[in-house]
Amino acid sequence: MATTTKIGLEIHCQLTGAKSKLFCRCSSDYRGKAPNANICPICAGLPGTLPLLNQKTVEFAAMITLALGCKFPDEIAFYRKNYFYPDLPKNFQLTQYNAYGITSIGVDGRLEYGNGKDARIRRVQLEEDPGRLVYASGSMDTSLYVLIDYNRAGVPLVEIVTEPDFADTKDVRMFLDKITSIIEHLGVCDTKLEGSVRCDANVSVDGGNKVEIKNISSFADVEKALRYEITRQRTMTSREIQVRSETRHWDDARKVTKESRTKEEEQDYRYFPEPDIPLVMLGSEFVSFIKQSMPELPDTRKERFMSKYGLSAHIAQVLIGNKELADFFESTLMIYLSPKEIANWIVTDLMSFIDERQKKEEEEEEHSLFAGLKVGPEHIADLARLVDQDMINRATAKQILGQIIRTGEMPSALAKRMHASRIDDVSVLAQTVQSVFQMEQAAVQDARRNANVANFLLGKVMKITKGKADPKVALEMIQKKLKED
Amino acid sequence: MVVTREEVKHIGWLAKLEMSDAELQRYTTQIEEIINYLNKLDTIPLEQVKPIAIKKKFSELRKDSPENFEDAVLGTGYRKDGFVKGPRMV
Amino acid sequence: MPIYTLEAGQVVQGIKSKEFSAEEYISQLFERIEKVEPKVNAFVTLNKEEGLDRARRLDKKIRDGEQSGPLAGVALSIKDNICTKGMKTTCSSKMLESYIPAYDATVIKRLMAAGAIIIGKANLDEFAMGSTTEFSRHGPTRNPWDISRVSGGSSGGSAASVAALECAASLGSDTGGSVRCPASFCSVVGLKPTYGLVSRFGLVSYANSLEQIGPVGRTVSDVVSILNVIAGFDENDHTTTNSSKPTYSLQERKGLRVGLIKEFTEGADPGVSKMIYKAAETLEKQGCKCEEVSLPSVQYALASYYTIATAEASSNLARYDNIRYGFDMNPEGYEWNSYFARARSNFGDEAKRRIIVGSYVLSSGYYGKYYLKAHQVRSLLKREMETLFKKYDVLIGPTMPILPFKIGERIDDPLKMYLVDIDTVVANLTGMPAISVPAGFADGLPVGLQIMADQFAEQTMLDVAYLFEQAAKVQRSPEL
Ligand SMILES: [Mg+2]
């Protein structure tokens, strides 16, 4: 039986690029601070305080709106979402809402995320992050009380809501990668910071009831949560058990979705417009200001990489898929301009080291791509130059990269040391070449007709000398000998 | 009946207000009377009227410069290691 | 005459000219407070030590020839829903019984910079929800003209403290008439500014889109001098108007056009209406042209007001869950829902009622029926008022449709209590300024004349108020 899956996403990105919180002057950088040291009367919800909307966050949310192909309304408004929870200082969240006219910053967008697939974006909205709860005994169930830290309360978030347009977890992964690359390129969110991107998802299988999964605290876990939930729903369907429409929570530790304790169906948010924040008029002047100040988006960058540097679509795609990688590439070009050579080194060789490292730490949070690798643009530039100038061949270059990535030594310095131990003594090398010619007589005959076969002979020389022969000198010797005999 | 006891009870749950049976009874009667009065609003056709609103330009919003609040924000009370103690979450 | 009876303007003059010291003045006031407070109950907290200390420092400044500010030495009471750093701000609620704000409201900063001295926090209905100051955790404030009667509310403590000569002037807050109602009941002057003229930063919110902080004084002149200090844009309140700081003055103006709202006088007690017609006559004698006008949408005003006010209040009051501040109740061991519900059951009766009504009108499916309609009524009313202001400089009527009633008389009938706000809510719904000035007495009880003007036309409104005050010469403070 063919099964259909429908997945929709609600993505929360902290606007870490903003210096202050959404409605107050406290720093938006709450990480690593002592509990409740990063608060003021406004974000702590003290009586008599009023929200002061941060201009930068509107600018950032507008950039995301444009990048996701959404439309702007003429004016935006904020709404109060009323519900009680101990992490909410005011017991309502300031957010945006679209029930009586459009008032959220973005609406009705569409984003192509790869392989010609796209997803509809329902809306983009600005809202505040709540505080953080810590359980006294480490677990919610056994703690007699909860510890509350309001340092995060009021940190600006952009929520991106998609239509249920994803058919499988791979699509979701690609979409999230694209979102990550976009917000990184816009400079609005540092996705490497723990908890800076979070996701809620809704899933239905075979036209059954929709289940919401909340609490997925990193993009890395989204696929896991979805796979678990899809399997759970399919198993139920196959046993002819009806899937209930409900909200489930992703259990980070056990990697399962579990029934939510609160009766969400009884929740009624009593939305109404926040009276303390005036409507913010956007208008065409604002839109053109945002268009002007938009940094280059990944898709545009890809085009540029192809047209300016002559990269293939595939190579360009891999580079722009991660802003760090693309930036690394361009920084390398600033030192030594050899785009194709450098792109190849980054995309094939460097990436394999990165993948290897990432596999090893598997469950670790996503931090810098180059973490633990002692390699910078200057190393790759140096390596590419050595290859371009025939100072070393590719095999040696790879060997060099494998070493310097751990030591941080410059490739040219290592090459020089390796060179010193090489067999460039002509008489020793001549003996080796002589013996190869005797062993491979058929190949020698071929090589006289076809110049390419000389490389085969060189390979043999290198093998016998365990790579210690200077390939340049050896090849010259082989070619000379082919002509002589 | 416009407002039922059950409705007031549900609202009490939403608004986190504990009410005794006697209170619930009294509030239901009083709130029904008030809601009946507010129902006046439903008798006027107002479809075309746009609500008034205060508006600001983007340029008038707060500039993004962080500032530390120097004074203690939270008074004393049930606290632990700088955290605020709250009730259990189960 | 004892110096505690002086108006604010006279106090500034007396202190600056060294006729008496600020310390003498403040000490005398505290003696007066000690004497009359047991009868009136206008104060929630007294600020005696710090008040005297500030007075001494002011005296030194004046001796040293330093600048002392336009309100130098003026003793003020502050409604206890306006935040004062380091001084309890209780909102007359158990929920904030020990709450000490970490910051000063903008108006407090401005008053202090102008040299004013805060002598205490004034009583109010819990979270400013009421029209009598009976819904206070600290007991009702009594009307200085007849202590068996209500002072009006919710700024009852503010108006009563001014009428009882316990301070020169006061700050109240006006959400649906809360400054003007007690001003009327206590025969003093109370002003509600245009929405956005005065910063609300530090005013504990009851209904944000309706309320403004406003001054209470014994004369129009005193109210003007306080308004001049507190008015103007504040970067901490996005709803204040970003324009140059206004300065108001007392001007003699003739030939002003006055509209008397007939719905207001028709709905009022005969004794009250009579005084308002008499006030209109007084204005005519001063060269004003008075005409009766109609404001048909006013019939929907109260329904609109109570929908919006309760809706906003239900959300504003959600933060009082006793976790960050409040009274002593250990959360340990409680399941959070029951802790919140238990702690919040300590709200008073009226606050609970308004939270329920407000949650009801906002709950699923009702938004369009109540909240949206209520906002449309605001537009409708504003349009009608604007049309009237094309023909008239000001609109007048009674501030309150009834005379101050006995304490306890209406407390068990919430709707009946709400109906007394009918004449005051219009100014809040439309955002327009309004002032209550003493109009005289009916059956020995005060009647207030309400004067309304177009948005930001405070000067015109004050011109009429001053003209009337000069002509009517109504008594301000009773024997106590
Ligand atoms: Mg959200």
Ligand SMILES: [Zn+2]
């Ligand atoms: Zn803050």
